[in-house]
Structure formats: C-alpha cells, structure tokens
Amino acid sequence: MAELYPAPLGLQGVSLSGLANEYGFELMGPDGPVKFFGRIKMGREGIEHVLSYVTAPEYLDGFAQSPHEYALIERRFVTESLPSNKSWLICDEMADEWLFKMHIDAVAQGRFHRVSPFVDPSAIVHPSAVVMDNVHLGANTRIDANVVLYPNTFVGEGSHIMANSTLGGEGFETKYVFGERKLIPHTGGVIVESGVTIGSSTCIDCGLFGTFTRVRAGAHIDNLCHIAHNADIGDDAAIVACALVAGSVTVGKGAWWGPGAVSNHEVVVGDYAYIGTGAVLTRDIPAHALAFGAPAKVRGWACRCRNKLNVIDGRATCSKCGAQLISNDQEQLVLVDE
Numbered sequence: 376m377a378e379l380y381p382a383p384l385g386l387q388g389v390s391l392s393g394l395a396n397e398y399g400f401e402l403m404g405p406d407g408p409v410k411f412f413g414r415i416k417m418g419r420e421g422i423e424h425v426l427s428y429v430t431a432p433e434y435l436d437g438f439a440q441s442p443h444e445y446a447l448i449e450r451r452f453v454t455e456s457l458p459s460n461k462s463w464l465i466c467d468e469m470a471d472e473w474l475f476k477m478h479i480d481a482v483a484q485g486r487f488h489r490v491s492p493f494v495d496p497s498a499i500v501h502p503s504a505v506v507m508d509n510v511h512l513g514a515n516t517r518i519d520a521n522v523v524l525y526p527n528t529f530v531g532e533g534s535h536i537m538a539n540s541t542l543g544g545e546g547f548e549t550k551y552v553f554g555e556r557k558l559i560p561h562t563g564g565v566i567v568e569s570g571v572t573i574g575s576s577t578c579i580d581c582g583l584f585g586t587f588t589r590v591r592a593g594a595h596i597d598n599l600c601h602i603a604h605n606a607d608i609g610d611d612a613a614i615v616a617c618a619l620v621a622g623s624v625t626v627g628k629g630a631w632w633g634p635g636a637v638s639n640h641e642v643v644v645g646d647y648a649y650i651g652t653g654a655v656l657t658r659d660i661p662a663h664a665l666a667f668g669a670p671a672k673v674r675g676w677a678c679r680c681r682n683k684l685n686v687i688d689g690r691a692t693c694s695k696c697g698a699q700l701i702s703n704d705q706e707q708l709v710l711v712d713e
C-alpha cells in the first residue's frame with residue numbers, strides 16, 4: 376500500500392464570525408470555518424478555507440479568480456462590485472498586518488494541527504539524534520548522528536538523513552506587525568517522501584502557513600544544502616552540494632541542480648532540467664533545458680538520462696538512450712510518447 380502523507384496542517388476551532396468578534400472586524404457574507412491564514416497565491420492541493428488579504432484594489436481580480444473564499448479587506452476598498460461569492464472581514468487599515476497578528480496569536484494559542492507522532496519499530500535512530508514531538512519516521516528510515524528533526528517532520532519509508540542535518544527548522548520570514556519587525560512563526564512542516572537521501576549538514580526549513588516543504592520520492596539532496604520554506608523538490612531530482620533552493624521554488628522530476636547553484640524564490644525548474652555549477656536562477660527554467668551562468672540562461676537541452684541533446688527543427692533523438700523529444704506549442708521539449 377502506498378504511504379500516506381499528511382495533509383496541510385490547518386487551524387482548528389476558528390471561524391470568520393469568531394475572528395470578527397475577537398478582533399473587532401465586520402463580517403460581510405456567510406460565516407464559515409477558517410483553516411488557514413495565507414496569501415492569495417497559496418493554492419496547493421488540500422488547502423481550503425483560506426483567509427487571505429487584500430491591501431490594494433489591484434489584488435481584487437487575483438482574489439476573485441482564486442479558489443479562496445475569504446479575504447480580510449480594508450474598508451476603503453469595499454465597493455458594491457466586490458465578488459458576491461466570497462466572504463469578507465472588513466478592517467479599518469493594514470489588512471496584511473492584521474493577518475500576521477492573527478497568525479501569531481493562533482500559534483500562541485496552540486490552534487494549529489500537527490503531524491501525528493509515529494516511529495516505526497524498524498527505524499534506526501542514532502542515540503545522538505534529536506527527534507522532537509510530532510515527528511513521523513516510516514519503516515526502514517535511518518537517522519544518523521546529530522540530526523535534528525523538528526516537530527511536523529515526516530520521513531517516509533526507507534529514507535536516510537545523514538549526520539548533522541536539520542529538518543523542519545523555522546523558515547525565515549520577517550514582517551512589520553504594527554510597528555515591530557517580527558519573525559513569523561511557521562506552522563507547516565517537512566515531508567520527505569520514500570527512498571530519499573539527505574546528505575550531511577543540510578537544512579530543510581518547514582513550510583509557513585501550515586503547508587509543507589517537500590522532497591518527493593527518490594530525490595537526493597547532497598551535503599551542505601539549504602532548502603527553504605515551501606520548496607518542492609520533484610521525484611528523483613538531485614540537488615548537489617552547497618545548493619541554495621529558495622522559498623517556494625519548484626524543482627521538476629529528475630532535474631539536476633548543480634553544485635553551488637542558487638535561486639530567487641518561487642522559481643520553477645522544469646522536469647529533467649540540468650542546472651550547471653554555480654548558476655544563479657532568477658527566472659523559470661523549462662523542462663529538459665540545460666541552463667547555467669549568472670543570471671542562468673538556457674544554453675542547450677538535456678535528456679532525462681542527462682545526455683546533451685541536439686535539437687534540430689524542434690526535434691531531438693538522444694544519442695545515448697534513444698529517447699525522442701519534440702517541442703510542443705509552449706516551446707517546451709517533451710518526450711514524443713507523452
């Protein structure tokens with residue numbers, strides 16, 4: 376049976392009307408449960424009942440098109456043209472700061488769900504490792520010396536965390552909240568799926584708003600890497616030594632992230648892309664692209680077997696594994712049989 380990974384860690388016992396009463400907001404629209412505080416673009420699977428915020432009229436369209444049902448909005452932006460299928464909490468000003476204040480308060484009040492604690496009897500944990508509460512260690516996992524696993528870390532079957540690595544530490548997010556620069560507490564976690572290796576002295580931060588930083592099945596992370604909050608590392612991807620994978624970066628399946636390559640946040644690296652040593656990723660890299668330099672640019676194409684491809688008239692045949700690839704209408708290289 377496939378291993379079940381935890382759902383995002385939502386709030387419990389919080390509603391729009393409850394927040395309206397507690398903080399003196401006006402509720403416009405139907406009441407409902409609030410499971411997450413978050414940003415408009417937060418929209419991964421399993422995330423519903425998100426209270427988002429609108430701090431400028433230009434964000435209203437994005438919110439209207441988002442799947443989210445609720446937003447905190449400043450009174451000056453309330454007009455008759457607000458989408459009627461959403462609920463609104465109306466505050467006088469600083470909707471974003473109120474949202475972070477509510478998040479900080481809810482953390483202090485222990486209102487967030489956590490990962491269910493579990494250690495499979497076959498897990499091998501070195502006596503010097505620190506495994507905190509609310510950690511899941513699946514069958515045949517191996518946790519080496521001096522590893523620290525913070526709460527809400529899930530390690531899937533057969534995965535191996537090497538010495539001195541830290542998983543689930545707080546990601547780095549600072550925000551002015553009513554005049555004070557605050558480090559925002561993180562309520563998410565880290566999911567390391569099955570068959571993953573994490574090298575020595577690597578840090579993988581936990582997700583921010585109840586969501587997970589994720590390393591998917593069969594991926595390999597080398598030594599001395601930093602994987603920031605809400606990054607998503609694809610199946611069988613390789614992240615090589617001293618890499619810096621910034622927040623909310625997505626790395627496709629089978630991609631290769633070369634030594635010392637660094638990125639801006641939210642960059643998307645396509646499936647089987649090959650990122651060269653020391654690359655500085657400032658924008659998205661398509662699937663199968665060979666990209667390097669600062670800033671990194673697409674300079675060629677790579678097969679999923681990592682052989683270099685010669686693309687002629689939008690087509691390529693790998694000289695090593697025989698795979699046939701073709702450019703699709705989005706100018707991305709895809710396997711002919713996909």
Ligand SMILES: [Zn+2]
Binds near residue numbers: 678
């Ligand atoms: Zn190939």
